[in-house]
Amino acid sequence: MNEKDCLLLLYLQKEQNITKAAEHLFMTQPALTYRIRQLEKEFQVEILSKNGKNIRLTPAGEHLVEYAKRILSDLRKTKEFLLNLENELIGSLKIGVNSHFGLYNLPSILKD
Structure with missing residues (x-):
């Protein structure tokens, strides 16, 4: 999992929509869906559950989001x-x- 994958998970959690998350990442929706499937294969878990156009992260997906936050913070x-x-x-x-x-007030304090 790389930095872009971490951002992908964060946007999925925030937007709860694959198309909107793809827009934030400057990707197409099919490319984002493909990458999600690759992550699911890598971790051998289901990351998303779909309900029409909206998606929800599974408990495994939520865990990966928290892991992604730690990775990005450490990076x-x-x-x-x-x-x-x-x-x-x-x-x-x-x-x-x-x-x-x-x-x-703050500019003069920072200058000093």
């Missing part, structure tokens, strides 16, 4: 770690603040 952390090996801080900073503080 992001590893990339940031490797970029920071040369003592130059590089990466993303996530801060939860209200919009007023973020617009008027």
